[in-house]
Amino acid sequence: MVFGTFVYAAETGLSCYAACVGLGSPDSKHNEFFAVEGKKYFTIWILVYVHALATIKSSVCITILRIAGANNKMRIAIWVLLAITWAxxxxxxxxxxxxxxxxxxxxxxxxxxxxxATCAPMELMIGLSHTATGSTITTDLACAVLPGIVLWNAQMDKKSKFSAFVLLSFASVASIVTLIRAFYIGHYNHPEDNLLFWIGHIALFSNIEIGIGCVAGSVPTLRRLFLRNRSSDESLPKQPQPFHPRSLVTFGGTPINRFGMKTRDKFKAPSEVGFSLSTVNTRGEWEQLQDGDEERGMATANTSVDSMHAAEHTRVV
Structure with missing residues (x-):
């Protein structure tokens, strides 16, 4: 897939330059230079296009081959698709x-x-184009049907089966573009009727076809990558939001800062941090303690306790 993507980038660059030198333009806008250069770069583009098509289609087939597992009939069918692609x-x-x-x-x-120079009849060029188009449509449709067969008896819930089928059969969308491209092949029979204009459509739809193949072959891997990153993000502890002095604070609640977000663990009610406050009511007057009163009170209490123990001992004796 990586190799096919680089080839696809080169193919797209060639088609863009070919469009600058006459490809896709009517004959009324051509001079002798454009008439030659447009056909030249279109021919070079075809030679690069077949490389990108074969490698990316092979990548899609190998992805389905890995899912087929030990199903021998399915593996044979996929190898047949690979053979058709490279033939x-x-x-x-x-x-x-x-x-x-x-x-x-x-x-x-x-x-x-x-x-x-000598050239074969134009029918040969048309035959080659139809051969490439027919094999592309066949392999695209097969790449859409085979995942459904593989997932039919898989131990998965219906929702997972449907999502996996959509991901694996996305390459079949390219067959629609290939069918549209096939309507322009017949213009090879009329080279004097704005040939560069019509075959420019072939290059355009072929580039779209390869682009869809790149996405289809990469979606299953990218899906696992996104899910892995999502799970790793959810496993990380959430960092508390910084407390802002202008935040709205309520007793026993959670402050809300000026951005409308709650700030955790910055202000808590007394009961939330392990202690409580109580109000005690009593009758009579209270004596205010001074410094050192606590120690003297403890000494007086100890003396009283000792006196009580001595009295008890005297009574026992």
């Missing part, structure tokens, strides 16, 4: 390299007219 890659790549000899004849028609 389509080799056919498209080699066919585009050999459609004109030398390859410069693919974009410079002057070489073909002068006899310095």
């Amino acid at each position: 389509s890659y080799f056919v498209t790549f080699i066919g585009d390299m050999l459609v004109c000899r030398p390859i410069e004849g693919s974009w410079d028609t002057a070489l073909v007219l002068s006899g310095k």
Whole structure:
């Protein structure tokens, strides 16, 4: 997936530059330079595109292969999908390299007219394009069906099954884009009718297709990453909010600061910190204690206790 993403970045850069030199523009806006450069970079873009398509589609298949586990029939089906993907890659790549000899004849028609290059009929190019489109749609739909079969008998609740199926079959959305792209392939039969304008749509929808594949292959891993970070954040102890002197404080309650947030453990009622206050009512006058009265009172109390013990001893004797 990492390799395919880098190739996809290079492919997108090539298509953007190709759009700057004539790809996607009608013939009325072209000169001789744009007519040649637009086809040149579109041909180079195709050669890079098939690399990105094969690697990212393989990543999606391997993700499903890991989920299949010990199901031999499912594993065989996934290996067949991988074989179709790479067979389509080799056919498209080699066919585009050999459609004109030398390859410069693919974009410079002057070489073909002068006899310095020979090209195969345009039907070959159309056949290669339809082959790549058909294999892409087949593998996309298979990548949507196989996860459902794998999860059908899995020991999971329905909600988990549905979420896993959505994540694994997200690559099937790319098949819709591939079907839209297929309508523009027939314009190869009319190279004089704004060919660069129409094949520019092929590059556009192909880039969208690969982008969807990148996201589809990365979503299961990113989901586990997000869940792991979320669980680690929840396990951390919550830090108390700083107390603000202008906070609203109520007795026995929790202060609320100026931001509307409660500040914990900054002010508590007396009963919350381990002691209580009581009011004692009595009749008569109280004598105010002075410094040292407590020690003298304790000494007087001890003397009285000793006198009581001596009297008791005298009575016993």
